[in-house]
Structures are given as C-alpha cells and as structure tokens.
Amino acid sequence: MTQTIPTWQDTAARLIAVARGAEAADTVIKGGIWVNVHTREMLPDHDIAIAAGRFAYCGPEASHCIGPNTQVIEARDRYMIPGLCDGHMHIESGMLTPAEFARAVIPHGTTTMFTDPHEIANVLGLSGVRLMHEEAALQPINIYTQMPSCAPSAPGLETTGHEITPEDVAEAMTWPGIIGLGEMMNFPGVIHGDAKMLAEIAATQAAGKAVGGHYASPDLGPAFHAYAAGGPADDHEGTCEADAIARMRQGMRAMIRLGSAWYDVESQITAVTERGLDPRGMILCTDDCHSGTLVNDGHMNRVLRHAIDCGCDPLVALQMATINTATHFGLEREIGSIAPGRRADLILTSDLRRLPIEHVIARGQTVAQDGGITVDCPHLDWPGTARQTMNMARDVTVDDFRIAAPKGCSHIEAQVIGVVENQAPTQALKATIPVMDGNLTPDRDIAHIALVERHKATGQVTNALVQGFGYTTQMALASTVAHDSHHMIVVGTSPADMARAANRLAEIGGGITLWQDGAEQALIELPIAGLMSDSPATEVAAKADQLGNAMRAAGCTLNNAIMQHSLLALVVIPELRISDLGLVDVTKFALTDLLVSET
Template sequence: MINRFCKMPLWECNDTLVRVAQGQQPAELVIKDAHLVSVDTRELLEHADIAIACGRIAYLGIGGHSAAHCIGKTTEVVDANGLFAAPGLLDSHIHIESSMVGPSEYARAVVPHGTVGIYADPHEVANVCGLDGVRAMWEDAARTPLKTMLTTPSCVPAVTDVEDTGASIDAAQIAESMTWPETCALGEMMNFPGILACEKNALDEVRETLKTDRVVTGHYVTPDIDRGLAAYIASGASCCHESGSVADVLAKLRMGMYAQLRQGSAWLNLPGYLPQLIESGVDMHHCLLCTDDSHPHTIVSDGHMDRVVRDAVALGLDAVVALQLATINVAEYFGVGRDMGSIAPGKCADIVLFEDLRDFRAVRVWIDGSQVAERGQALFDVRPFAWPTFMTSTMNLGGQLCPQSFEFREGEGRPDGSCQVRAMAVSGGDTITQDSVVEVPVRGGKLMADPDHDILKVCVFDRHHADAGTFSHGFATGFGIHGALAQTVSHDAHNLLVMGDNDADMLLAARTLEACGGGEVAVQDGKVLALVELPVCGLMSDGRVEVVSEKVSRIEEAWRTMGCRLPSPFMTMGVMSLACIPVLRQTNRGYVNCVSFQTEPLIVEETA
C-alpha cells in the first residue's frame, strides 16, 4: 500500500536526503544530544543526533558520531539535553466520535501528548449519516497535522436485521472508499457471525479490501477460539482489539493474528491480561496498543497514547517494548513501516521528546519535521468546522416521545403482583452484558421498574426515521440510580437510549435531547442535573474539547449523585444496544441474544 500520509514521498526527495546525510547540503532541522529510543533494535542509544530534511530523517548520529556536518546557516538546531527521542505514537484503533468532538479538535487535544497518527474507524458517524458523513469528517481532519488514517466502516449496521440505523454500507461502497487517498484499511469487521456463515456482503467487503492490498481489521468476541477463530482469520481479518483474557490474546497470536491491547476510558483491559502476557514470555511483535474509545475528560486530564504506554509500563512491560507496541508494530501491521514507526534514515520525522520513560510526558512533538506541540500545548489551531446540515439535523423522532411510550404495557392481562423478565446486567469496566432474569412489579397491567432492587426501565427509540420509527422496552441492572439518563451515543445504531426508574424523568430526559440535537443528559425528580449537547450527528460537539470535558465531568458527578458507582458509566450505558458483543442487548427492535443472534422476549414465562 502506498503511504499517502507523509509530507513528501521518499521517491521525490531521496536525492536531498542523500546529500544532507553526507554533509553536502544543510539539514532543515537537527535535534542534538538525545537518548534515542530505537524501536528497531530495542535499545536506548545515548548522545544521538537526528538530521531532518523534506519532512524526513536524513541522518542519525549514533555510536559516537554527530550531525555537526549536517548543520548550516539556515539549520534549526534543537538541543535535547538528554531527553528521550522516540517515534511519534500511533493509535492502532480509535473511534474519534467517542471523544465527543470533531477530528480537528481531537487532533488539537491528542497531538500534545505525543500522538502523531491514528487509525480511525468512524462507524459511529457512518451509522447515522453514511459515507457522506465520513467524508465530511475527513475534510475537518485534513485541517490539522495529525495523520488521520481512515479504516472504512465495515458494519453499518453492526449486525443485520436486528436494528434500524440512519444509513447502510455495502461492498460496492467499500470498494469505492478503497480508492480514497485517506483510506488505509477496512474498519473492524464486527459481523463475525456473518463471516462465519459466509454471508455474501460481509465476505465481499473483505474481498474488496484485500484486492487493494489493504488490511482487514477485526472484532472477534466469542468463546470459540478454535474453529471459529481460525475461520475468521482465514477470511482475511488480521487483528482484533476485543480480547477479554490472556487466553484470548494468546489464541489470536498463536494463529498469526495481531492482538490490539486496549486501554480506553471505560474498557480498561490491560490489567486483565498484560501481566500474564509478559509472564508467558511470548514474542510481542504482533501486539499493538490502542484506545478504541477515549472520552474528552480522559484525554484532557490523563492523556492519550502516552497514558496507554504509561499504564503498560506500570503493569510491568519494558518501556522500549511498550513504545514498540505503539509505534513500529502498528506501522508494520498497516503496511507503512517503510515510512513510519521508527526513527531511522528515510523515514518520516515524526518524533517526540519525552522527559522520561516512566511518565512519558511529551516536551516537544514533530510531525513530518514540523514542530506541532510543546509542553502540553498544540502549536496549531483551527476555526470551528462548518458541519453540513444533514449532520446537524439527526433527531428525527416524529411523535414517538409521549408519556405512553414509557408505559410498559407488556403486562396487560396479568394480575397485580410480579413477573419474571429479562434484564441486561452490567458491570464496571467491561463491555459484556449478562442475560439476567429478574422479577419486576406488575401494576394495572404495566411492568414497573424496581429501584429498591436496582432494576431500571430501558427504552430505545429509532431516531432516524421519524414517524416510521419503532421503539422497544427492556430492563437493566447494575447502574443503581434514581432518576433517568438518556443519550444518543448508543452503539452502533446510535438511536435514542433512555433509562430510569420513573416515566416522568425518562420523558423529560428524552425530550431534552430531542430539543438540543442529541447528546447525554441526567434527570432527577423533574430537574435536569447535567447536559452534554452533541448536535453533530448526536455524537459530537462543535465546541472545544476542554469545554466538553467540563460538561462530561459535571454529568459524571450527576451520575454519582443519582447513585451510580460505575467507572465511565456513560460508555457502559452506551454499549447496551451494541448487538455484536455478548450477551444480551437491546435495540429499537427489542432484545437480541448476541451469542445466538436471535431475538428474545421481554417476559420470561415460568414453567411448572
């Protein structure tokens, strides 16, 4: 695959680099006296010099050699004073929309943390607005130096025939997207049941990607790590970020798959398997680090890929190996290792100076030889992006929101008392939901919430098709709140998800989001406690990341006031409709068993 994410192709400037390396032409920039992190050899090389021209590295002064011969009158010289020079960090799998800001604002937030490139799957926006929405996102992204590489959404909808989305993507559209210069891979193939069943469109999407010599990124969540996993990999899917245990990671590595080790805002997977993976002694060349989803307050307060590397080192991983997992391994997987991923002659000058290899605090950041950040601040800025109207008018609920919509009349014909129902049981820091059977009150033919036993009502409304839309009823346990919560960030169809212990608060929450164009809201006893407006596709703000971060902090405080103790509860709630991860999920069409991929009834009939 031709790498289109550099300032200048190597074939256009190799003559200049040859002359600079030999001292026949001055470099544009020389970084002197750095501790070079060689991810190519897993070494730390002291007193290294780096000479740069045309956005690429021309010369390395190592082993007692210096770049003095590369310095001329016009050369900018930066004295690193023993700081650690590492390749710029790469996120191997990220959904920009989870940051709740657009791509340009996202870039302004993450670049100061040493992130120089991301492999982004915008399937959130694609599920709302299709590939037209994706193109608009990349117009915004192109206004910044961050290398924003597109992995075309493969599963829109995530699973067929169980939910209603705002758009759909088929193999012909995938083929078209593979001609775009920003495309580097197929986004996570979540429809692993379709692959295993040889579903035509799913396999055709993979085929269209492989024809262009691009990789197919994966998403495999099932206990079958034998025949099913082998079949999935054999189809062409070559990496996966959905591993819940060290056994899952090892099974994928042993079958030749790349394992993406995830540490996002809510899905904190590293502690669950990284120490055991280190202890196993397996070669980690096929391991990559990723965030998958990072909330704005996580980025603002804790960082981005620097945080992931820091967490990996704190769990026992060697610092240079941790950097390999966030640099050269990623570049080599995506087929751009000749240009990116390490500090070596000929490669792009994507470089971070870190204070140390423990906290990974970035002092300076260069992308293609241009300094883009210093001591936590971006050295670039962008004007607010003019989002097209079709992306800011996506709350098409028609007349669905009325008091009766929140009355669970599935109990009609039953005497007052109680009955058994299915409920989605959640736990903190995990994407998995359990299929739990609970007992709820029945009053006047209506099923009721039972907050005393942490049983809440859940409603999912199709927000894409107005009066033609549908909605469903369900229950959830594990949140422990009094009041109501609603959000339009509900993976992956991103319909309106409302949860609460009383109908009045649920209605107020739903109508509040309808009025502001989407987002997330917390309501208690008839009062809006906190609101995050996300008017772009109901997923992203058009404001600054710091402002959004503050609003998210306030709504998380509201969650705690309401009784919730889950970490990142917004993200836990947001995957309750994700019909490609076990076990029980609720879409606008009702319950889906995400192991059998069959619909399930709300009421569990008791047997004698």
C-alpha cells in the first residue's frame, strides 16, 4: 500500500495547536544544534517538535509541546540537519529495485530522491516507468519520479526496446508523484527544434513541472544558448567551472555530481568557492551509484563530505543538498529544511564536516539509527513481463566477435573508443591494428567491444574497439546494463570467452558476468529488465565486489570500471560510442566507419 503523509492542509490545525502548547507533539528532539538552511545559521540549545509527520515547532524550548505520550529524543548537542536530497539520479544504476535502493541509502541520511527511470523505459517503455513509480510510492522516504524524455536518446542512431512518446509524457504528468520531465538527452533535437522533443517539454511546462537537462557538449556558444532557450531547468553534464557558470547565468541549476565513477564536483564547485557566485544556483547529486558504493561508501552523505573537502563551507554544501534542491522542484514548503509545516525529515550527527549519520527521521518516524535501518521497505510484485526481457534470436558464436580485415593487409588503421577514467565522455582515438588470419587482432591496451541486440531478436552483433581498461589476460566481460538502450555490451580479449559470456546472460535473464580462460569468474544476476535485482543491496554489493576483484585480476585498474563499461553505448555523450546500428561519432551525431585505412 502506498505510504502517504498527510498534507499540510490536513494537519494545519494540529501543527498550530502543538506549536502553541495546546496539544502534545508526537516527538520532541531536545538540546540540539539547529542547522537552519534558510538563514545559514547554527543555533545551539534548540528543540524540534514533530506532529503528524511534520515539523510543528522549531525553537529554543519545546517543553510546552511535551505530553505523557510524547517521545523525547535527546540530541545531546548534536547537529540537527535536514534529510538529504539527491537532485538527479537513476535507481537502476544501483542494480537494485526502488525498495532495495531505499533500504541501502536510508541509513546514510537520504530522505528524498528525484529519480529518472529512463533505463527501464528503454527496455519496457511506459509500463516499466509505472512499475518503478509504484514501488517508489511504497517507500518510507520521498521518491519523486521524473518521466523519462528520451527513449531512444538519439533517434536514428540506436534501437530501444520501447519508445517514449509525447502522449506518454502527457499521461505521466497526471500521475501523483511525477515531479517533472527526466533529462532531455536529445540535445541536438532541442537545438534544432524537433517537434517531438518540444511537445514533451511543452506538456511538462503546461503541468507546471520542471524539465531536466542534459547538455553533454563542451560547446558553450550558440548551440548551448539554443538548448537553454528550449526550456531545461537544470543540467548535470558539466565537467568544468565554465560549464557551471554558463548554466547558472542562463537561469539553470548546475547539478554537480559525484557518482561511483563521475567526479565532477571538485572541478565545478570553484564557481562558488573561488569565484563567489550565488550558491543558490548549484545542486549536489549522484547521477549514477552502483550498489558497492552505496553499501561501502555512502550516498548523498558521501557527496556532501566530498564537497566540503573541496573547500565548500559546510553550511553552503548542506544547502546544495537540501533547500536548493527542494526549491528547484517547487517543494520548498514540503521538504529540504527543518521548519514548521515541512515533512519531518531530519538527521542527527555529531560532526558537520565528517557527517556520521547517527539518527535518521523521515516523515516523523525513526527510519535508521547508528547505521542500521529500522523500518520496512515494501516490494512490488514484479510481473513476468519485467523479468523476461532477453529477446534474442539465437546463441551467439565465436565468429560473431571477429572483425574481418580487407584481404591482403597485415595492419589496418581503425577508430578506437578511448575510456576516460572518472568521466562520462570518451575519446575518439585512432590506432594501427595487426591483422592475423584475416581478422583484426588488437594488442597492447586495445580490447574488442561488441554490442549484442537483445530487444527485437534481430541477431545483430556490432563490433568495434576500445582502449583504457588495461586487460592483460584472455577474458570477456558482458553486461545487459548498457546505457541507454540496454542491449548487451561485451568487452574482451578472447572471442571465445565473449561468446560464452553473452550466452550466459541470455540464459539467466540478464546481468553482468566475467569470464577468463574459459571459466566464469564473477556473476551478478539482474533478472528485472536485465537491469536490477530485488535481492538485498548487501548481497548485490558483495557480488559487485567479486566482479571488481575479477576485473582487477584480469588487469583492469580503472576506478569503478564497470560504470565506464556500462556507458560505452551512451550515444549522446561525446566523443565515440557503439550502438546496435554501428560506431557513432557523437560530435557529429552520425554513424562512422570503424576501419580508416589499410597498410
């Protein structure tokens, strides 16, 4: 059953009565340091009274709010900060369902998430979005859904399992809990006035909701200004200070991210810490965090600590993870601060810089204490249609993973996808590749990459080359997490192991597997859409750790390399990507040839 919190209108009379002492509060937190994100103050020796899941009184003394049945929590001079908000993220990137993702992040102090389920939208369409939205609504924290905007993200350059239409967007805007439109990834479409993209934006704005941005280009000239004129209210694809400044100057929020593999906070937060720009235009987010990061390192508390370590004043950083986010989505009167009338989302911590999360309250209820969750996170009964998504025409073979060279040549120059550590963009490289027995035989740090179609049973396998993983053994890594169309990406140095890995995922219904010298070394089963597991986050994280160890044993030293692997088919982020239709030059948004010249 959906977990709802009474509206302010429903509770106003009681909140007022509690504040003046005419009725008793449900809970009073006594003797804490009230961190006020409205005024950027720390107010010692203050009390907070909670009633009906909302803050009723915030002041120096709340004894008048305490009755015989009031729960009293002694803050003992700890900081009382608002629950943390993630302004942009994809639950599917955690390889977890909404319930298990919530279970993983609640002990880290996350009480609100703004999620864009465009991963499942590419596989299952609007029905998949509805399933994510329904399970999100069951959780004891606030999970707002942004309706995905771009499936496919680059029409004509990839094939998805389902497409999202303007009619789908208009329908979703009527659902309760839909907060806006997910990141508008087809930025060339917006820049050139594509009618479908503009119709989706118009439907969102007509509903009075925010349009998420995604401008993955370093060009800050007329193209960027055209995109800004198209209506996106925020953008998280910036990688340098100039990107953050340009977005804020155009009235967009610069969402700066620290995910499992995206380290874009340090290079952009200087717009505030050094240039002195108004921090109200900046929001902290994660974008993509896998389960290992959530279990071992944290969630928004990790981002907040990192921002502080990058030189940001702790109170300013806290604003970027609370009130700035709430205000951006039109929810300042609901979430994002400790103030009367707002949902009672609060954290007790003894250190404002290192942020140990000692007690978490969401909607007035204790949901975690001393690192352990204290509430249930209900699961949806996911239907068979969401668990049977490997629609492949046949088993693949070794021959599917060979790249034939022109007859008679011993070497050939080819384009190579270059992985950039801790960044979403790739490089467009060229390399001379040896030819043996008529096929390209990459050496050094160049591996084979293939995309195996899994939605329409076409049997299509697209081949290319990738550099940067550092594999030194005969191996293959296959994954059905392959942003954004989520076919199957296989990277390897052994065509035989590439075939074994691909067929293994077809057999189990999706996931990630690593094979070395003919044997499986690691496996993460992701039976829901080939993207998620409904197992506990700790179990998925343990398998992710095993996968990381297997990747390192195969020679890969990249930080969170599995995230880099999963984005190699993301055909809206420069420079070079792979899709089911071929190799894509994202700087031109056009298919390009793999082979350049023979020698």
